[in-house]
Amino acid sequence: MNTRIAITNQKGGVAKTTTAVNLADGLQRLGRSVLLVDSDPQANATSHLGIDRKRLRKTMDNLYYEADLDISEVLISRNGFTGLDVLPAGEPLAYAEQKLSGVPVKEKLLSERLAEIEGNYDYIIIDCPPNLGFLTMNALVAATDMLVVIKPEYFALEGLMRISQKAEMIKQRINPDLNLSGYLLANYDGRKNQHKAIRKAVKEKFPGKLFQTIIRTNARLSNATSQGQTIFEYDPKSHGATDYRNLSTEVEERYGRR
Template sequence: MEAMRAVQILNPSGEVTMPRPERTRVMCVANQKGGVGKTTTTVNLAVALALHGNRVLVVDLDPQGNASTGLNVPHHTGVPDVYDCLINSVPLEEVAQAVEGIPNLWCVPATIDLAGAEIELVSVVARESRLARAIAAYPGHFDYVFIDCPPSLGLLTVNALVAAQEVLIPIQCEYYALEGLNQLINNINLVRQHLNPRLEVSTILLTMYDRRTRLADAVEQDVRNHFGDKVLQAVIPRNVRVSEAPSYGQSVMTYDPGSRGATSYFEAAQEIAERGVKEPVSRNA
């Protein structure tokens, strides 16, 4: 069974494809709470979609550069990165790097320079829409653009929310999960009202689910009652393989494709792809 799952996920023949959206879906992965699986979710969903026929760009907007690490993309000081796009208006295609070993996947890395961008952006003209302009000016076509946000609600996250059409919120199945979520939703509503009327919370993904605890079950029920259909059926379990993969510069998809973590992210990616084909009109209206 594990070998069969691995073949399905790695898709070496390229026969298995996930549906491609009619237009580019720009998804911002956000939650101001740290440690909920934002970067892990961004990296694994991007890899799963790319392995199954979609052209995907990952924009690492977190100064820690963890998404760049997870995709094994160089992001040491001196490497052209997303900071250059935001502050110096360098075109995105000059900064995007192809991800080794995974066709159809590109990454715009983040270096430590990005830590100062929050302050430098304050005095820049049209500071909230710098990233949106950079993505819009990209000459190639992508099916998906995933923006990995920092765990805060500053100008970098605002840039991501203005650039995106959809927000994907990973929620950890723990007691504090729903605390602070109201603040995030309020900020998303403010951005929608003043800067980006197309923005919507389209997807909620439950992460770090531990089936042995009643608490995880209770959090899941709360989130499903509150957000309804926006919550994916696929749930990401606590899985050692998911935690180990980044230390090898890999996603769990390529590190251990037969693991429960890889299967769960594959199912989540499939669900996102199928939803995008079903409802393209409402999202881009």
């Protein structure tokens, strides 16, 4: 069985995409075969990997609407990587739910689509949009594991409660195997008291759920994004690369050997 990780948080700008892209490349560098699914109409993960969106004929939205479409028509291999494929997104993905009105059990569509190819990969990493709507639901139904990225700021815990409740509901009703244990602190500055307080609070409120690895604040990570490169390509010696390397190893230890 492979591992399918939905990278979530309904809050915007908490480092979901940064985590999805760099974890995907980190696992690939450990010798795993990885598929990155960009399930956000903003298509940030697609751009972050330097993929020219104007040249894409088919994107994730086509997979939702076109029942007969072969998934290989959407799938692309990233230049220079042997072990990383991508299902790219485009802006029309925002209208997927609307277009599918009348289709029953819509929240299982992604899961059904991925079932066609999941045997080809050790890991499928799904980058979610900043809400708990249709696309995030589809990701959580398709996933074996939910990884919630937490930015250490004041309302983080309230948001965490909401997403945990929603995921628990999906687990009870649709996807009983969904593992809800992966909380990741990102953009963390150990010199800030507020950050330390939030780390402590998450540990106390959600025992055992927090990853040991913490992603520190590191400007090299945002520079890599703007260059269309992962942190391992852009600056393999940076703190950002070290932290995502450690996260990849920890993910492999926690989820990889099922």
